Amino acid sequence: MTHLPLTRRSARSPLKATIAVAVVCAVAASGAYAAGVGPFDHGSDPLDPAAAAQARAFLADWSHGRYDQAGARTTDPARAEDVLQSFTAGLDITTPKLTPSTARSADDGTLRVPFTAKMPVKGLGTWSYTSQLPLSEGKDGSWKVDWSLGIIHPRLSDKAKFRLEREDAGLPEVADRNGEPLAGDAYPSLQPLLAQFAGEGSSKPSGAIRLIDRLTGETKATETTFGARKKDGTTQGGKADSTAVKTTLDAAWQSAADAALEAEADGRNASLVALRVDNGEVLAMANSPATGFNRAVSGTYAPGSTWKIVTSSALLLKNAVTPQTVVDCPKHLIVGKEFHNVETSEFRGATFQKDFMESCNTAFISLRGKLGDAESGDVARKYFGIGQEWHVGIPSYDGSVPVPKDETEKAAAMIGQGRIQANPLIMASVTATAASGRFHQPTVMPGAKDSTSTTPLPPAVVSQLRTMMRATVTDGTAHVLADLPGEIGAKTGTAEVAEGEDNNGWLVARRGNVAVACVVEQGVTGGGSAGPILHRLLSAVPDAPSSNTPR
Incomplete structure (x- = not known):
């Protein structure tokens, strides 16, 4: 891909400038509006509006599950379509909310469009982070998202990927009248009844998104957590966690x-x-x-x-x-x-x-x-x-x-x-x-x-x-x-x-x-x-x- 310096635009002939304006209009119409950008902010960009429109259209297609159309807006359509779909579905993300901000130029001749991602993970909560889209201009004057794994998330790469770990809500922690946890072999009669103490379904699910090594599966980092993660059931002194359901039992x-x-x-x-x-x-x-x-x-x-x-x-x-x-x-x-x-x-x-x-x-x-x-x-x-x-x-x-x-x-x-x-x-x-x-x-x-x-x-x-x-x-x-x-x-x-x-x-x-x-x-x-x-x-x-x- 050839990257043309931004300073060369002023040297275009009047004919090329006219064509460029037509291309801008066509991309804006087919990208921003036909793609159903919807709530994205169409505020004025100080740089090429066609690039900004392409970025917004890519994010709109991704958020609406149109992975093939989003892929087509990149420099590697097949790979982009596959990764966007597997990332979103694999992490149980429902409807992403992807909000672009003002584009800026980079030293390599590309444009960078930062965006905020709010990813609702089914049944757990929302994972929020920021990333950016690099866009480059082709010889025909059209703009494409310069595809790489880092577009989806800055820490996603050929060596690391994300994994969703759900923790079964399981049984609520229950404590006796003095804060002693009532779990384990010493209280067999209570174990089938623990859910009744807090009410059926009252225990909130929890989980985490981990960054793991693609080769070994080793956890490299915890990107985000949801809900109250399970502990060992006690705090210092053998007492139940402060969130435990209190009972009159001894x-x-x-x-x-x-x-x-x-x-x-x-x-x-x-x-x-x-x-x-x-x-x-x-x-x-x-x-x-x-x-x-x-x-x-x-x-x-x-x-x-x-x-x-x-x-x-x-x-x-x-x-x-x-x-x-x-x-x-x-x-x-x-x-x-x-x-x-x-x-x-x-x-x-x-x-x-x-x-x-x-x-x-x-x-x-x-x-x-x-x-x-x-x-x-x-x-x-x-x-x-x-x-x-x-x-x-x-x-x-x-x-x-x-x-x-x-x-x-x-x-x-x-x-x-x-x-x-x-x-x-x-x-x-x-x-x-x-x-x-x-x-x-x-x-x-x-x-x-x-x-x-x-x-x-x-x-x-x-x-x-x-x-x-x-x-x-x-x-x-x-x-x-x-x-x-x-x-x-x-x-x-x-x-x-x-x-x-x-x-x-x-x-x-x-x-x-x-x-x-x-x-x-x-x-x-x-x-x-x-x-x-x-x-x-x-x-x-x-x-x-x-x-x-x-x-």
């Missing part, structure tokens, strides 16, 4: 809960929840296996005899019984069908407290006439918040206590069977309410909305419930927890599932400022299946965290 309780299920569930489906009595903040929720279905919070189970806490509250609230009232406990009782106690036990002349301690089904069913059909459900809603809408911070099932359809279903409801549905989250909350007298909506996320409205239990009822639950540990069916320190109160439960299947085993307990609940599917009895799990959990963690509010 790393020590969560780790101990997962370990307890792994050690004691014996391969059966099981789940548990631990929460603070004073404010409902969830300290741990664990599932075995950790498959992604959060049965601890979203499961639907008959709560069995753990529901007797609610039934007892209803009876005590209306003074239908006291803990010392004699309520006989026979082996069997027929109410449309035969109801019996576990292992057909019986306690003749038992007090109501003894019936509670030994989880006597027939005694509780015999008291069904003391309550209206809807009364247990009303008490569950008014005092325990069950059936109201809970805003836990993640998807949850908030319980159901329908009005019994007949006398048989009412008898079943007295012992947590029939159509009553709950899960460990609900039963841990029931236990906390019974221990403190006041319902606190369970939450996993700090500051969760609370639209519930409940009434505190009378102090006398709370005292009676706590006494009966303590006796259940010292002398009753929850004796598996008796050797642990602290005045633990508890209630076991055995819930029928279906004909021919083993019962689910339940155990709820309260120690200090923590209430826990555990269900083991087909665990047969609560003391025998859920008991060892909660024993291991409470042995591993001394008490609730001292702070009331997650930091």
Whole structure:
């Protein structure tokens, strides 16, 4: 290509000058306007306007994906078309915005048109940089973009190219109440649930454009980055990154809960929840296996005899019984069908407290006439918040206590069977309410909305419930927890599932400022299946965290 010095233009003959003007007009018409330059600035250029028009037309063709037309405006059409297309498509650039500025002359006789490139990378952000177009004039007076790889980007060459690296948004980083990261093998139950803490799709994607060696593939430089790049998940001191999603969970309780299920569930489906009595903040929720279905919070189970806490509250609230009232406990009782106690036990002349301690089904069913059909459900809603809408911070099932359809279903409801549905989250909350007298909506996320409205239990009822639950540990069916320190109160439960299947085993307990609940599917009895799990959990963690509010 011959480069003619710019100073020779003044020596042109009048005829050549006329032809040159015609060429300028033709290029401007076919380049700038026919190419659809659109938003480019057509301000006056101090040098040859035909060159400036060709530069603008090249940039317009490139930005609109007309790579063949853009290539035709260069000194190497085939190569230019191929590289423009592969660069734009290979880096997932959608619609480039290429803005030229004022042309200037160079010592080699070419014109240089600087431009700003704003390259939107699909799903990540915009990559911005500057480059320039060299243009030279041919013997016929037309201008062409002097093709080289550096036109596209100053650092693009025969030795180096760009590569887009996308980083999977993956799971959001989640921290416990003290800023400890909740990722890894110590918290297997949480890993399938992490996306729920920040909401599905809330984790922003990230990535980078790297300059790499064409021969070795070695990264030579990072040209730009998008989004929050993944780190090792912690900052100094083992704390989670400041952008981590904060929860009410406690790393020590969560780790101990997962370990307890792994050690004691014996391969059966099981789940548990631990929460603070004073404010409902969830300290741990664990599932075995950790498959992604959060049965601890979203499961639907008959709560069995753990529901007797609610039934007892209803009876005590209306003074239908006291803990010392004699309520006989026979082996069997027929109410449309035969109801019996576990292992057909019986306690003749038992007090109501003894019936509670030994989880006597027939005694509780015999008291069904003391309550209206809807009364247990009303008490569950008014005092325990069950059936109201809970805003836990993640998807949850908030319980159901329908009005019994007949006398048989009412008898079943007295012992947590029939159509009553709950899960460990609900039963841990029931236990906390019974221990403190006041319902606190369970939450996993700090500051969760609370639209519930409940009434505190009378102090006398709370005292009676706590006494009966303590006796259940010292002398009753929850004796598996008796050797642990602290005045633990508890209630076991055995819930029928279906004909021919083993019962689910339940155990709820309260120690200090923590209430826990555990269900083991087909665990047969609560003391025998859920008991060892909660024993291991409470042995591993001394008490609730001292702070009331997650930091």
